[in-house]
Amino acid sequence: MTSSAPKPKADLLISGAAEVLTCVAARGDPLGRIARGCVAIAGDRIIAVGSAAEISSAADISAARVIDAGGGVLAPGFVDCHTHMVFGGSRSAEYGAKMTRTAAEVAAMGIPAGIPATVAMTRSTEPGRLVTESIDRLNRMFRSGSTTIESKSGYGLNWEHELKQLETSRRLSQACPADIVSTFLGAHDFPPEISPDQYMDVLVREMIPRVAELKLAEFCDVYCDAGYYSAGQTRRILETGLAHGLKPKIHADAYSETGIASLAIELGAVSMDHLNFTTPSEMKRLAEAGVVGVGLPALDFAVNHPKPFDARAVIESGMTLALATNLNPANWTETMHFVMVLACRRHGLSSEEAMLAATLGAAKALCREHDIGSLQPGKLADIQIWAIPRFEEFVYRLDCNPIVGLIKRGREIALPR
Ligand SMILES: [Zn+2]
Numbered sequence: 001m002t003s004s005a006p007k008p009k010a011d012l013l014i015s016g017a018a019e020v021l022t023c024v025a026a027r028g029d030p031l032g033r034i035a036r037g038c039v040a041i042a043g044d045r046i047i048a049v050g051s052a053a054e055i056s057s058a059a060d061i062s063a064a065r066v067i068d069a070g071g072g073v074l075a076p077g078f079v080d081c082h083t084h085m086v087f088g089g090s091r092s093a094e095y096g097a098k099m100t101r102t103a104a105e106v107a108a109m110g111i112p113a114g115i116p117a118t119v120a121m122t123r124s125t126e127p128g129r130l131v132t133e134s135i136d137r138l139n140r141m142f143r144s145g146s147t148t149i150e151s152k153s154g155y156g157l158n159w160e161h162e163l164k165q166l167e168t169s170r171r172l173s174q175a176c177p178a179d180i181v182s183t184f185l186g187a188h189d190f191p192p193e194i195s196p197d198q199y200m201d202v203l204v205r206e207m208i209p210r211v212a213e214l215k216l217a218e219f220c221d222v223y224c225d226a227g228y229y230s231a232g233q234t235r236r237i238l239e240t241g242l243a244h245g246l247k248p249k250i251h252a253d254a255y256s257e258t259g260i261a262s263l264a265i266e267l268g269a270v271s272m273d274h275l276n277f278t279t280p281s282e283m284k285r286l287a288e289a290g291v292v293g294v295g296l297p298a299l300d301f302a303v304n305h306p307k308p309f310d311a312r313a314v315i316e317s318g319m320t321l322a323l324a325t326n327l328n329p330a331n332w333t334e335t336m337h338f339v340m341v342l343a344c345r346r347h348g349l350s351s352e353e354a355m356l357a358a359t360l361g362a363a364k365a366l367c368r369e370h371d372i373g374s375l376q377p378g379k380l381a382d383i384q385i386w387a388i389p390r391f392e393e394f395v396y397r398l399d400c401n402p403i404v405g406l407i408k409r410g411r412e413i414a415l416p417r
Contacts, residue, residue, distance in 0.1 A: 008047045010040035010064040012410060017069035018389050022049055023076050023359045023374040030352045039074060041381040044409035049375050067412060069385050076375050077147025077382035078336040079362035082273050082294050082324035086134045086168045087155050089121030091329040115189040118329045122155035130168050135175045137334055139416040142178045144335040145403050147382040148372055150181040152221060154188030159207055162186050166216040177408040181366050183249060184217035187229050187237050200233055204240040212244035220246035226256040234260060238267050253277040265289040271365040275309045283317035292365040293319040297342035302331035311347035322361040323354060344395050351395040383407040
């Protein structure tokens with residue numbers, strides 16, 4: 001830019017940070033940290049990131065309102081790319097009983113368990129209450145730094161109640177500044193009242209076309225595993241979704257080796273999630289096809305998974321790794337901080353790798369890497385302000401929420417309680 005060219009006018013400037021995590025590798029630093037960096041914003045977008053001198057030469061900040069980061073850290077908002085946040089009830093009885101008993105013993109005690117238990121509770125929750133309870137969770141997620149959150153259906157398993165969940169997700173977008181990304185997961189389990197074959201016909205002939213027509217979801221997802229959806233059923237569902245403009249995602253290999261990676265590659269799935277039993281050679285082929293791997297450390301922790309997903313193998317295969325809370329009644333966590341702590345200690349990630357997986361990697365798992373996931377000019381100004389002096393403190397402090405400021409789409413948001 002020449003000195004005579006008009007500089008873009010910033011209306012917001014965040015300064016006074018000890019460091020800015022751009023989450024774009026630079027100078028050998030995977031997080032592209034800028035010591036004492038600033039961020040200039042115009043409207044809902046970032047227009048400059050850099051030192052004070054670089055900002056002054058790149059943007060006109062003369063009329064900008066200034067937010068003082070107070071010697072803390074600026075980071076991109078987290079992207080929670082896999083959640084089942086709209087659900088009714090609680091499974092605390094099941095969780096508590098399974099601390100000291102086997103699943104068979106818990107079943108013999110008559111304690112409702114698993115997805116069928118939540119389907120029953122979600123169906124019996126009236127729509128207004130479902131919205132209220134989901135907004136509570138959403139506010140806590142946003143308060144924990146998640147500025148974009150995916151929300152799956154899949155606890156209705158019939159049109160009436162899948163629609164109730166999807167409409168709740170839509171109402172959440174209006175209730176909280178976080179962006180909500182909707183996924184149709186009618187193929188989460190099979191409903192108790194009709195046969196699996198009958199339900200397959202309902203899914204592909206009625207539900208998927210209606211979801212697409214009403215623009216209730218952007219992605220179509222399937223739970224492919226032993227005892228859930230087979231490879232053939234997964235193909236039929238995802239191909240129907242694609243024919244109606246819904247991008248494919250797959251819950252895969254969580255409890256058995258399904259071999260579904262080949263289908264994920266063939267159909268151009270955006271992400272494959274869980275990956276506990278996915279083999280290194282499958283990961284390599286998934287990497288070449290650009291399928292994002294989504295790891296869910298909180299689930300592996302909550303169910304004491306016998307084979308936790310191998311995050312190192314995912315990274316070494318070349319796949320883009322994303323992390324997500326997988327918030328659902330079986331692993332009730334709303335915070336990406338907890339997920340990152342687990343990912344580092346139990347899945348062998350470095351704190352930098354966990355941070356990238358919780359931001360840019362997760363943005364890619366939602367096809368939004370051009371808009372969010374890093375602090376770069378042109379991207380949405382979704383920014384967290386942490387009251388810690390350096391990034392390393394974030395994962396090191398095992399139980400903390402250092403967030404003292406949130407900027408969403410260029411607007412400073414009062415933190416919800
Ligand atoms: Zn899930």
